[in-house]
Amino acid sequence: xxxxxYWDDVEEGQEFKxxxxxxxxxxxxxAAASGDFYQIHYDDDYAKNNNLPDIIVHxxxxxxxxxxxxxxxxxxxxxxxxxxxxxxxxxxARDDLTVWGKVTKKYExxxxxxxxxxxxxxxxxxxxxxxxxxxxxLPKR
Amino acid sequence: MAEQLDDLTDxxxxxxxxxxxxxxxxxxxxxxxxxxxxxxxxAEKYFDEAAAKALGYTGLPAAxxxxxxxxxxxxxxxxxEDTFSxxxxxxxxxxxxxxxxxxxxxxxxxxxxxxxxxxxxxAGRLGQMLIQNSETxxxxxxxxxxxxxxxxxxxxx
Numbered sequence: 001x002x003x004x005x006y007w008d009d010v011e012e013g014q015e016f017k018x019x020x021x022x023x024x025x026x027x028x029x030x031a032a033a034s035g036d037f038y039q040i041h042y043d044d045d046y047a048k049n050n051n052l053p054d055i056i057v058h059x060x061x062x063x064x065x066x067x068x069x070x071x072x073x074x075x076x077x078x079x080x081x082x083x084x085x086x087x088x089x090x091x092x093a094r095d096d097l098t099v100w101g102k103v104t105k106k107y108e109x110x111x112x113x114x115x116x117x118x119x120x121x122x123x124x125x126x127x128x129x130x131x132x133x134x135x136x137x138l139p140k141r
Numbered sequence: 142m143a144e145q146l147d148d149l150t151d152x153x154x155x156x157x158x159x160x161x162x163x164x165x166x167x168x169x170x171x172x173x174x175x176x177x178x179x180x181x182x183x184a185e186k187y188f189d190e191a192a193a194k195a196l197g198y199t200g201l202p203a204a205x206x207x208x209x210x211x212x213x214x215x216x217x218x219x220x221x222e223d224t225f226s227x228x229x230x231x232x233x234x235x236x237x238x239x240x241x242x243x244x245x246x247x248x249x250x251x252x253x254x255x256x257x258x259x260x261x262x263x264a265g266r267l268g269q270m271l272i273q274n275s276e277t278x279x280x281x282x283x284x285x286x287x288x289x290x291x292x293x294x295x296x297x298x
Binding site for chain 1: 172175176178179180181182184196204205206207210211213233234235236237238239240241292294
């Protein structure tokens with residue numbers, strides 16, 4: 001298990017990320033997990049007949065990858081207050097995606113030690129498709 | 142192309158704040174594991190109940206964002222009625238926000254109630270768009286606790 005992250009040790013500007021391989025198999029597993037069986041995510045012919053260059057990653061999967069990034073970063077004693085993303089672009093299904101977070105604000109409010117984050121999903125060439133934000137409560141030392 | 146609207150219709154305006162649907166979600170342990178696998182988790186607590194209990198959880202915890210699957214019934218699937226007449230035929234998912242409130246566990250049954258929180262017309266590169274924001278509140282049947290809220294943005298054009 002990862003070491004616990006403490007609010008005292010977080011600094012504004014701090015960055016963290018994870019890189020996830022995507023594949024048609026991954027998207028089929030997500031379809032089973034989410035109940036989203038829209039064919040543009042796993043049927044090449046269907047996607048191309050809908051003017052897409054290839055099958056594309058489910059938006060909701062990208063949102064949940066951002067949630068996982070925050071969940072793993074905050075550690076067992078941290079708590080996600082909220083997170084959200086906007087779907088601004090499509091991601092092809094067979095490239096790695098890098099999900100990143102950056103600390104934008106560190107503050108205390110209502111008796112909680114909080115951190116605001118910017119989030120995003122980047123394609124291998126750096127194209128950003130899924131900007132987001134999160135707020136996390138962390139334990140203090 | 143859909144007709145251009147000068148303003149929201151009266152039906153659209155009255156839809157804001159209205160309940161748009163009630164759905165029952167089952168959080169099964171298998172569904173929870175499949176979600177965690179799909180998202181790429183490797184933490185044992187999301188797969189092994191004993192490992193989770195060793196950390197203080199009371200059952201198999203659902204990873205953040207997993208709120209179960211709607212109970213499927215072929216007799217009613219796909220029959221949701223629109224709250225208002227929408228002249229825009231194409232739909233996009235604009236975004237999602239999750240507010241986890243209480244830990245959700247495998248075995249929970251959640252009642253989800255959705256409401257439209259705002260509707261607005263906007264101009265974009267796709268032409269005129271209707272932007273619909275909505276909120277869904279998930280309540281656990283066993284204890285009445287609100288376990289999560291989600292907010293979504295739907296774009297019609």
